[in-house]
Amino acid sequence: QSALTQPASVSGSPGQSITISCTGTSSDVGGYNYVSWYQQHPGKAPKLMIYDVSNRPSGVSNRFSGSKSGNTASLTISGLQAEDEADYYCSSYTSSSTLYVVFGGGTKLTVL
Amino acid sequence: EVQLVESGGGLVQPGRSLRLSCAASGFTFDDYAMHWVRQAPGKGLEWVSGISWNSGSIGYADSVKGRFTISRDNAKNSLYLQMNSLRAEDTALYYCAKDWFGELLGWFDPWGQGTLVTVSS
Secondary structure, eight states: OOSBBOOSEEEEOTTOOEEEEEEOOTTTTTTOSOEEEEEEOTTSOOEEEEBTTTBOOTTSOTTEEEEEETTEEEEEEOSOOGGGOEEEEEEEEOOSTTOOEEEBOOEEEEEO | OOEEEEEOOEEEOTTOOEEEEEEEESSOGGGSOEEEEEEOTTSOEEEEEEEOTTSOOEEEOTTTTTTEEEEEETTTTEEEEEEOSOOGGGOEEEEEEEOSSSSOOOOOOSBOOOEEEEEOO
């Protein structure tokens, strides 16, 4: 069982918006602004899409946005495109034990 | 261009050891923390271990603590993972990833392409 909870799957039609949630605790998501999101296409390495809760690295489309409220972080993708179909993972810094980072279980995004 | 290239994976019997390496280029290696993240076949990402820029901070997932040892050689721009007492559940693609800062923060960018470790008799 992953430390952060994500829905197993979400779907949307081209042009629509979807939101993926990532729920943790006050020891990780709720306690720090060190939340990041990753996109992974089949057979490829993950790619950083959002860091510091809501910041986009250079080159990432502004259709991707992040936010946080309490112990839950969210990734929103607007104007869905076919190439957005992928697995998405959240992660957070954590103060638990000797761990430093925890991941969510991942969410499969299907573009209908 | 920042590049991370993992090596050292392979087929190993349960209880044996394996050492993974990650060769880094295109950035000032000793300015950044580094991590190992693994992905079992068909499963999600699992953070395995991380090491700060000067090896002053090191962390491990509970699942590997006491069996795996992370290290780095800043003179050789290289990251390592010594894996002992391997188990079938350690079978995974192991990624090397660079952090955004010198301390362990967990913003992984970029990632290598991974090296596959298969533990089986």
